[in-house]
Each structure stands twice: as C-alpha cells, then as structure tokens.
Amino acid sequence: MSDINVASCAQAPVLKERGQREVFCGLTSIIWLHRKMQDAFFLVVGSRTCAHLLQSAAGVMIFAEPRFGTAILEETDLAGLADAHQELDREVDRLLSRRPDIRQLFLVGSCPSEVIKLDLSTAAERLTKKYAPAVRVLNFTGSGIETTFTQGEDECLTAMVPTLNESPDRQLLVVGALPDVVEDQMRSLLDALGIGPVRVLPASGADQIVSVGPNTYFAMTQPFLGETHSALLRRGAEHIPAPFPFGAEGTTAWLKAIVDKFGVSADLFEQVVAAPRARAEKAIAQASETLCNKSVFFFPDSQLEIPLARFLTVECGMIALEVGTPFLHRPLVGPDLELMTEGPVISEGQDVDRQLDRALERRADLTVCGLGLANPLEAEGLTTKWAIELVFTPVHFYEQAGDLAGLFSRPLRRRAILRQEAAE
Ligand code: SF4
Numbered sequence: 001m002s003d004i005n006v007a008s009c010a011q012a013p014v015l016k017e018r019g020q021r022e023v024f025c026g027l028t029s030i031i032w033l034h035r036k037m038q039d040a041f042f043l044v045v046g047s048r049t050c051a052h053l054l055q056s057a058a059g060v061m062i063f064a065e066p067r068f069g070t071a072i073l074e075e076t077d078l079a080g081l082a083d084a085h086q087e088l089d090r091e092v093d094r095l096l097s098r099r100p101d102i103r104q105l106f107l108v109g110s111c112p113s114e115v116i117k118l119d120l121s122t123a124a125e126r127l128t129k130k131y132a133p134a135v136r137v138l139n140f141t142g143s144g145i146e147t148t149f150t151q152g153e154d155e156c157l158t159a160m161v162p163t164l165n166e167s168p169d170r171q172l173l174v175v176g177a178l179p180d181v182v183e184d185q186m187r188s189l190l191d192a193l194g195i196g197p198v199r200v201l202p203a204s205g206a207d208q209i210v211s212v213g214p215n216t217y218f219a220m221t222q223p224f225l226g227e228t229h230s231a232l233l234r235r236g237a238e239h240i241p242a243p244f245p246f247g248a249e250g251t252t253a254w255l256k257a258i259v260d261k262f263g264v265s266a267d268l269f270e271q272v273v274a275a276p277r278a279r280a281e282k283a284i285a286q287a288s289e290t291l292c293n294k295s296v297f298f299f300p301d302s303q304l305e306i307p308l309a310r311f312l313t314v315e316c317g318m319i320a321l322e323v324g325t326p327f328l329h330r331p332l333v334g335p336d337l338e339l340m341t342e343g344p345v346i347s348e349g350q351d352v353d354r355q356l357d358r359a360l361e362r363r364a365d366l367t368v369c370g371l372g373l374a375n376p377l378e379a380e381g382l383t384t385k386w387a388i389e390l391v392f393t394p395v396h397f398y399e400q401a402g403d404l405a406g407l408f409s410r411p412l413r414r415r416a417i418l419r420q421e422a423a424e
Contacts, residue, residue, distance in 0.1 A: 009340040014328060019351025022372050023301055023326065024053075024388070025144030027110065029152025031058050032392065034067045036177045039103040039205050042068040043095065044142065045088065045118060046110030065099070073112045084118050085126075092127055092137075102135060103206035106156060109141035136163065136206065148326045150224035150302050150391060153177060157201060160210075161231035164201075167211030171197045172258065173237065175229075176222035179394045180204070186221075186245075186397055189255065192272045195262050201228075212237050217261050219254065221245060221396055223336075224303035226329035243335045244307035247315040247401045248280035253335070276398035283402025284315055290409035292317035297364035299373060300324035300350050301387035308368075308390065309344065310336040316405055320344035321362045324355065366412055383415040 030042045044050050051070035071091045107120045120139040127137040140155035172195055190198050199210045216237040223244055242257035243250045259269050296318050298305040305325045312318040322345040359367055367377055367384045374384040395404040
C-alpha cells in the first residue's frame with residue numbers, strides 16, 4: 001500500500017535558471033523527422049554551419065537521395081544586397097522539378113534567417129499556392145536562438161496542426177514521432193484493446209489522413225511537444241494526460257488513461273497488457289541490479305528528463321539528485337511528477353556554470369548530459385550518459401523497456417570494470 005503522506009515532485013519548488021545553456025539547436029530534429037515522414041523534404045534556410053551540423057549529425061547517405069538540404073544564405077543575402085525570397089523560389093523550383101517524390105516541403109528557419117528576419121511563413125504561403133495540390137509547403141524554425149534540439153519537432157508538428165482535416169469522428173490521435181517498429185507495437189496494443197480509429201502525427205506520408213476535431217482525444221508520446229499540445233487544444237481536441245510510456249509502469253499507466261476514456265473493460269485491459277508487461281518487468285529487473293540505489297543527476301537537454309527520472313526512480317530504484325529540464329510543461333509532465341517522491345532538485349532552464357558546480361559537488365553515480373559536457377565531467381571522474389542517445393534509440397513501450405534501462409546501466413557497468421582493472 002502506498003504511503004499517502006509522502007509528497008510528490010508535483011508540489012516541489014522549481015529552481016528556475018536563466019543563463020548560458022549547452023544544447024544543440026532545433027535543426028537536429030530533422031534527423032529523425034526526415035526518417036519518419038517518407039515523402040517530406042526539409043530545406044534549411046541557413047549558413048554553412050547549419051549544413052555542417054546536419055551532415056555530421058545525419059552521417060552520409062549512400063543508398064538514398066537525402067530528404068534534407070540547406071539553401072545557403074550568402075554574404076550578399078545577409079547584407080540585404082540580394083533578394084533572398086527570389087533566390088529561395090529558384091532553389092525550390094530546382095528541387096521540386098528534380099524530385100517529384102516530394103509531397104511536403106518544410107522551409108526551416110535558422111539563426112541567420114532569423115537575424116535577417118527572412119519571412120519564411122510568407123514564402124511558404126506563396127510557394128504552397130504555386131505547387132498545390134501536388135506539394136504542401138510549410139515553415140518552422142530550428143534556430144538555436146529560439147529552440148533546443150527537440151523543439152524542432154514541436155515547431156514542425158505545430159506548423160502541421162492548422163493543415164489537418166476537420167473530423168467530427170470519435171478517434172484517438174497519438175502525437176510524437178516514433179520509430180516505425182515502435183509505432184507498430186503501439187498500434188497492435190491499441191488494436192487489441194479495441195481502440196480506433198487511431199491516427200498518428202506525424203504520419204509517414206502526406207496521403208495518410210490525419211484529422212482532428214471536437215471528438216478527437218489525443219495522447220502524447222513525447223514530452224517536448226508543448227506548443228503542439230496547445231495547437232491541438234485550439235482545434236478543439238481533448239488531451240488525455242498520462243505518464244509517458246517508458247518502462248512497464250509508464251506504458252501501463254499511459255494505456256490505462258486511454259482505455260478509461262474509451263470505455264474498455266478492466267478484464268480486456270488486463271488480458272492484453274499482462275504478458276508484455278510481465279516481459280518488460282523482467283527485462284527491467286535484470287538491468288536494475290546495476291541501477292538500484294545508485295544516484296543520477298540530469299542536465300537539461302532533451303526535455304525527456306522528467307519522465308526518464310520517473311522511470312529510473314520508480315521502476316529501477318535509482319535516487320535522483322537533480323532533474324533539470326529546458327522547459328517544464330506541467331500539462332504534459334505533471335503525471336510523471338506526481339509519481340516521483342519529493343527529494344530531487346527540479347530545475348528548469350540552465351545556467352551551465354552554476355549547474356556544473358552543483359553536479360561536481362553532488363557527484364552522482366550517473367550524470368545524464370549533452371555531448372559537450374560529457375568529456376569534461378568524465379575527466380572529473382564522473383560517469384556520464386549522452387542524453388541525445390535517448391532520443392535516437394527506440395525506448396518507448398513494453399518491448400523497449402529493458403533496452404531503456406540498459407542504456408543507463410551500461411555506463412555504470414563499464415565504469416565498474418575499469419575500476420576493477422585499475423585496481424588489479
Ligand atoms: S541554426 Fe544556428 S545554432 Fe543551429 S547550426 Fe545553424 S547557426 Fe548553428
């Protein structure tokens with residue numbers, strides 16, 4: 001029986017910090033979005049730096065033509081000496097005549113396009129008129145001035161919401177880009193529970209109907225989609241608040257919130273989830289042998305921090321010292337905060353020097369942080385986990401629960417082996 005006197009993190013004060021931050025920009029989201037949306041092209045309007053970031057983050061594509069690229073703003077554009085809109089139109093003409101497979105084109109803003117105040121929404125409207133109905137042109141920003149790296153997806157999906165068809169149907173909309181294999185697992189669970197129709201945003205192709213309306217219930221699979229959440233509420237849809245589907249308990253709670261809305265019987269629910277939940281619990285228990293009673297410190301990075309801290313503390317027995325997040329969207333992460341016992345510092349935003357001081361003073365067994373901070377912290381003797389790996393690895397739902405726990409236990413095991421070898 002749970003102790004009702006124990007306060008949860010939902011009531012805990014939040015340490016708000018505003019200072020220098022160490023995160024990738026929103027362009028990074030293009031790496032997983034272009035894999036998900038098979039007929040979309042992401043045209044970054046930016047500098048050579050933006051092109052380099054995309055190239056190095058995505059690796060070199062050998063077998064397929066890439067579905068992202070950069071329209072480089074030259075010095076004449078930046079100095080206002082050339083008409084950047086005309087050049088952009090020429091670039092889009094060239095691209096679309098060469099690539100008839102493109103059905104959705106995203107013009108993606110960057111720091112340079114923000115600085116020269118290039119109006120990409122007007123450009124998107126103009127180009128949509130020109131290329132409709134074959135191609136839909138939308139715009140969003142991935143600028144590092146305005147976004148952290150997962151916010152690129154939030155900006156992209158927010159741009160799509162006004163274009164969704166209106167539907168009066170009672171339906172479930174699942175929001176957030178998931179790897180195809182994970183999406184298939186989710187769909188088969190919802191199908192077995194008799195829930196449908198199920199729509200997913202983003203869909204893999206423009207021909208798949210994604211609709212929204214007053215009888216649409218939506219569930220989020222990613223905690224960094226705060227603006228998308230607001231945009232869907234504006235379209236009249238109703239959010240189903242729930243812990244995020246990480247681990248056995250998180251996935252069960254997420255599904256339970258949905259079945260309660262759709263009136264599924266408790267018997268059918270138990271029948272469908274019993275076996276995969278048991279598999280997930282077993283897999284987590286194995287990895288938890290390494291994680292139990294170890295401490296963890298999260299730097300703010302992907303916005304997955306709060307749901308992951310819930311998973312690590314509640315399901316793996318870890319002790320969270322600080323859980324930092326770039327933004328704290330209570331309507332999204334509130335249910336995860338409710339499940340965590342008060343104790344860790346919950347911080348929002350970043351002042352990286354002050355946070356580094358706290359991390360070095362607390363010396364957690366495991367520190368989850370961005371790539372730029374990992375090496376300096378390792379040099380100080382701390383064990384680190386790259387936060388970005390958690391976004392690129394399939395980690396949602398029952399079948400990935402063991403892998404998710406394994407992502408955190410591996411660095412601890414590696415450190416233990418190194419220590420042992422050094423002692424011998
Ligand atoms: S958008 Fe800004 S932060 Fe991102 S790569 Fe381009 S210049 Fe750098």
